[in-house]
């Protein structure tokens with residue numbers, strides 16, 4: 001299926017508004033016949049798509065590939081390479097524990113253990129109710145407040161294991 | 173439109189003529205400032221100033237570098253030029269600060285911070301309290317990064333004007349070569365020389381690429397520059413373009429820095445509107461445009477060939493050099509790749525000349541270096557010091573020493589490619605070569621301080637785990653070799669290591685260094701080799717005595733309750749494994765088979781009745 005009209009229709013089954021939003025973004029790019037040049041817009045398109053759909057299911061991948069004139073395999077190759085992209089659904093609350101060096105020396109591993117225990121999921125997993133995902137990330141650049149936990153866009157600094165229930169209860 | 177150097181001059185003069193309010197209050201609104209709570213303080217400062225009709229302007233600035241004291245603000249008396257910096261500001265203190273602001277006195281019961289830096293460009297010199305020198309961070313914390321006029325009022329775009337109208341590209345190259353500026357992204361390659369390679373290429377298109385990937389976990393210098401002074405990087409990229417004959421710049425920035433991205437977008441837009449970027453800059457024949465490309469969470473993309481592939485929309489896998497990017501880079505065209513901080517030095521060099529720059533720093537490494545000082549140090553923050561400053565000065569003078577007055581153990585520089593430096597080496601004057609001699613490297617500027625509670629074997633294991641996660645998998649020494657190294661370290665931490673394991677670690681490390689394809693793999697064994705060289709006794713304690721001195725490696729730990737126990741039951745109630753038995757007022761005991769060694773019992777006991785062995 002390399003026809004962008006068909007793949008957009010497939011995408012619209014997921015959500016017509018979201019399909020339209022992504023398609024509008026792709027239309028705004030200065031795309032050409034030159035595949036190599038178009039490829040230069042792939043990563044930002046995937047960022048946009050993930051921002052809209054929260055993850056990158058195969059219908060999204062196919063549509064992006066079609067619009068940029070790339071093979072699905074090329075698109076998938078990029079998604080699998082970069083840790084920021086995910087093709088699995090994520091929880092409504094993405095709990096990101098920083099495991100960068102500054103946070104590591106300030107005890108980030110204890111936080112990982114406590115969040116895993118408290119939520120009953122492992123790092124890299126999403127709970128069955130789809131509310132929480134637990135992931136590690138390497139430095140958000142707020143090392144001065146290490147250890148740092150990010151929940152969606154909110155940054156918590158100087159986090160202790162005692163703050164875990166509080167952080168979870170902030171997620172309403 | 174500012175379409176001539178004369179217009180820039182008159183525009184700048186007009187800005188300085190504009191009458192200033194009596195007082196300016198600078199509020200630090202970088203990522204960490206915001207996270208520490210500067211937003212509500214900023215809002216309240218504004219509403220308080222307005223409701224009192226005070227002659228005060230509130231300016232939102234980037235990072236002041238005083239991370240340890242965020243939220244921080246600076247009150248500047250514009251008549252006298254005197255300023256007071258407040259740290260750890262609380263919302264309740266805002267009225268008192270506004271009240272005293274116009275009087276030029278300190279508000280009672282607020283934390284006042286002494287400025288520990290000087291500005292070389294303002295002809296200031298070092299004193300015993302002011303050992304930091306701000307060239308790169310000259311504007312961060314001083315100007316609103318979202319207002320172009322602030323930048324222009326602080327010598328902004330004068331360097332670009334100077335090169336376009338008073339210098340030939342060759343003169344620009346000569347100045348930068350003569351200044352001795354070296355790449356701040358880690359390698360320390362002479363910047364002018366790199367530009368000259370690209371300039372010498374004949375090609376229909378060349379590129380200027382800014383590396384804002386800042387992959388070293390625990391480093392945040394580039395973020396601070398981009399969030400606090402984005403125009404300084406844009407201006408320098410245009411100067412580079414002029415010097416090498418390129419009309420296109422690309423900034424590759426990591427996705428984890430949304431605020432920096434936003435401020436860059438605003439800055440590019442503003443500069444274009446004023447004719448300071450885009451077609452015929454300042455009315456000259458030179459055109460230069462800049463676009464932003466985004467990373468997506470891959471450390472290896474900081475390596476320049478991988479970065480180029482990523483900009484092209486491919487998997488960020490490195491390729492063998494040569495060809496170097498200056499010869500064959502982005503879309504196979506000559507490309508200069510420089511780090512954010514490298515660019516942030518360029519305008520000051522053009523404005524003040526190479527001789528001025530060389531007066532700062534050491535002969536082999538002129539200028540300053542920005543470090544992100546973090547870890548177990550009292551005053552975590554951004555530190556910009558002349559090259560040749562000692563580690564001791566940075567950690568103990570600027571950083572205020574070790575948190576909770578614990579004992580210093582090591583400082584790690586160079587991130588996952590670097591190494592650890594011991595106490596007796598702290599008087600080393602830092603530059604590219606001296607750090608290499610210590611088995612570490614300058615790296616991009618991450619500086620992580622560790623104390624006696626950090627286990628060096630575990631630290632090496634941490635970095636290896638990072639490398640494993642981030643290896644692109646293209647070559648075997650890195651993909652498989654690092655995995656084996658990691659397993660050996662794991663074995664030692666679990667108490668299963670032997671003396672032979674140490675020899676194997678060394679042998680394998682050296683062969684990975686020699687055979688890996690890119691810088692990531694070639695440097696990945698450095699943390700292992702460096703901790704082995706400096707802290708072999710810790711490895712041996714794990715192996716021979718099955719003991720982890722720092723009390724970190726869980727398999728080697730044992731918690732026991734001693735006779736000081738009064739039977740308060742606190743530990744039993746807090747133990748997550750429910751493995752502490754004992755009745756009220758009786759000595760408690762731990763079921764070792766079920767203990768998960770979390771250390772909670774030791775933390776909660778008020779009677780020092782839990783020992784860790």
Ligand SMILES: Cc1cc2nc3c(=O)[nH]c(=O)nc-3n(C[C@H](O)[C@H](O)[C@H](O)COP(=O)(O)O)c2cc1C
Nearest residue numbers: 355356357383386387474475476510511514691692
């Ligand atoms: C694994 C690896 C990661 C790197 N990460 C960065 C980085 O995050 N930022 C950076 O400026 N340079 C990084 N570099 C260095 C770049 O390859 C390149 O040398 C540098 O951007 C050149 O700029 P400079 O001469 O101004 O330092 C990295 C190198 C390697 C091998």
Ligand code: SF4
Nearest residue numbers: 645646647650690693
């Ligand atoms: S050394 Fe590691 S990161 Fe570099 S090319 Fe080889 S596998 Fe990839």
Ligand code: SF4
Nearest residue numbers: 737738740741743777
């Ligand atoms: S907390 Fe301390 S004193 Fe209380 S029961 Fe436990 S070991 Fe004994």
Ligand code: SF4
Nearest residue numbers: 747767768770771773
């Ligand atoms: S270390 Fe943790 S698991 Fe073990 S006894 Fe103490 S509180 Fe319980």
Ligand code: FES
Nearest residue numbers: 098100103139143
């Ligand atoms: S290491 Fe965690 S924010 Fe930098």
Ligand code: FES
Nearest residue numbers: 202204205235239
């Ligand atoms: S205050 Fe922003 S870097 Fe710390």
